[in-house]
Amino acid sequence: MVRTISKIMSTILLLGGVVTACLGQLDIEKESLEIRKIYDEVLSSAKCYEWLEGLTQDVGPRLSGTPGAAAGVEYTRQIMQDLDMDTVYLQSCMVPLWERGPQQEQARIINSSLLGTEELTVTALGGSEASAAGGISAGVIEVQSLEEVEKRAAEVRGKIVFYNRPMDPKQIRTFRAYGGAVDQRGAGASTAAKYGAVGVLVRSMTTQIDNIPHTGGMYYEEGVDKIPALSLSTMSAERLSKALESDPDLHIYMVSDAGMREDQPSHNVIGEIRGTTYPDEIILVGGHLDSWDIGEGAHDDGAGCVHSLEVIRTLRAIGYKPQRTLRCVLFMNEENGLRGGRKYADVSNAKGEYHLAALESDAGGFTPRGFSLEADAETFERKLTQVKNYDDLLRPYGLSIDVGGSGADISPLKSQKGLLIGFRPDSQRYFDIHHTAEDTLDKVNKRELELGAAAITSLIYLIDRYGL
């Protein structure tokens, strides 16, 4: 069946001076076979798991500005070169460098006649500064939100503020639960410091109750004290909350010698296959190379990097020559600055480029469930309708098309008014390991990773074939 997408054909539009023409007629039978070919190639010959092994075992953690990140740049640049792309290059950008000091950050309950001393399991939040040398001790105020700190401002001075609002386990999509709790991590220290707090402890971002602390980015507002900020494992958070019930006057000792250092030079890694017919329409597929310093950055976002590389390998392997320019971009510094994503968009805008579509995989290497789409208000409906045309091709692989966010690194491309796409794997296990020492290769299932790569390749292929 050749399905005529006449409604779309008849609405070829001028978009900021760029003409998007060339929407073809969708040939379902042919494309069904092509997508089967993509899946067969990936499921029998994929390299993505092997590459992830290299990126996590040989390279290891890749926090921006560290030697690990530089090694990740070199490792993936080499893979791109071996994939025989038309161009492979490094794009320079300066990145922040945050480091833990030689001393392990710690927190413990002290000065409680009822409870004695008790260690809490913590990790410094990314971007947080050191405590006074030798640590600090203070009483604790437990809160559920930033708003509660504002309301109870009078109680905050001289205290350690303990943010303990859990991620909501009732959310089906765990990213929504994360979105509903993560303001405590990002803005908790600044909000508390405004009212004279001396430190913050933040409950880890997970619905699990376990003893694994989760780090992640936080920032200080201009003009507030840079008070130390540690993440508590959920078990420690529950323990501390219970201890405060028994003894509201207990004190906490906390120490950290983490802190921001000087900016460092780093790179995005970029490979390109020039389009045969519409070289000025760029289709980007990418993930981010940097990871937190604990763990191996296997799901976050080694998976997205090797997904993106696998797209290129697979299209090469089946002999497909993209009509549009296909660009694989491995961004630096998603976790604590987004400098790579911003730099990429700045350079692209300066060159007057147009990204027809950009897809980011930054939600882990789990079984794919589909994609979420966003674009500028004027053209979104048309583009969504076009991609929804592929439903019958994608459904047999368990994929659906939804409206929603895309990815942090590609978000600065919004002004180009192309389609932004987020890859959406199953989200249930992601926040078990996100930003922890447990984000390691053994948590990634080879088949699930490969199915993700095949899903992404299929959508990239269809967009290249039919335009938007």
Place this chain on the structure above:
Amino acid sequence: MVRTISKIMSTILLLGGVVTACLGQLDIEKESLEIRKIYDEVLSSAKCYEWLEGLTQDVGPRLSGTPGAAAGVEYTRQIMQDLDMDTVYLQSCMVPLWERGPQQEQARIINSSLLGTEELTVTALGGSEASAAGGISAGVIEVQSLEEVEKRAAEVRGKIVFYNRPMDPKQIRTFRAYGGAVDQRGAGASTAAKYGAVGVLVRSMTTQIDNIPHTGGMYYEEGVDKIPALSLSTMSAERLSKALESDPDLHIYMVSDAGMREDQPSHNVIGEIRGTTYPDEIILVGGHLDSWDIGEGAHDDGAGCVHSLEVIRTLRAIGYKPQRTLRCVLFMNEENGLRGGRKYADVSNAKGEYHLAALESDAGGFTPRGFSLEADAETFERKLTQVKNYDDLLRPYGLSIDVGGSGADISPLKSQKGLLIGFRPDSQRYFDIHHTAEDTLDKVNKRELELGAAAITSLIYLIDRYGL
């Protein structure tokens, strides 16, 4: 919106003497809230993971006829009693008992001047009999299928037949890949013995290449020699295949002292809540209690058992009183005999019962993807249409309704012409651990397990509310 299902309402049919009436009008808004309530209850207060902990850690493996299986019966009976059902009882059935002997089964490459001696990683297939005491040694013929054994019958006498057809990694649903390979395990020994083979080695049923052997049921046809049958890990299978390329005349030594013992008394565990309005229409939800002797039977099928128990707990907790009779059945002996499933159907048929619907969870505790439905040819379309009406209610939870198989234990109920339903979780990781020593609690994710229970509860609730 109240959606009239007039087409269905107008086709109230006589089914083998049983009148299925009482199809209500689907109130989407109300039911959307009810299903949200079910999910909220499960995701905040589920007991299923805790029960699975007990079933795997305190009870452990539960092969039919063993003390472990008896302990599983008692453990789950107690849970049902604590759930305050109207009736809880044990249904007797005799089950086969298969046991490994005191000696560990082994296989190794011997008598190869080229390769020397090399251990292979094996486990006895369930139901297989012992080798001669002291083991056997013989040359090897590698085949890809039962058909190849028939074709090469002249080469088989006196040999060990090595079945090495892999599960097809290109299948998206791994159960299809399993279905395409498992005849080698079930019928391999009998097919080989017919032509004078002295033993069989069968490649493990998994797409992974690892060193974990998978057991599973095999059977001997009447009148053939009961030759020993071992499963090889996929790494050992690949190794042996390569070794045979170098030295086709190599010999294998294999030994096993496993074997069938006398039948033992055992039980299905059954709990029932009598329907308030249509007590003669039974809705069954169940899984199987027995597991293989290696591992803990966590995914297979501890997960299905605790899913089923959680359905009852949840409906109780939200205060729902079923209109139809809701029966939770934990079957014995799915793995190597299906005696529990057959006994249950025999007793039910003898009583003239009618199962309006029966749902089995026996595909693991992974993130739910939906349900597959089967029924008798005359009524299937009508029932499928009815359940498809729930699409808008189930889709937000990532669930879809498909046509397909249901479950082994409920299949003997087919003659009652009710709807048979298989719970379908994500299948990608199942055959990594299926029938192995790795099927342990740590492979089950609490949230994924709970989401499965919530999905099943939701469908059971809708069927109870609206009939079929």
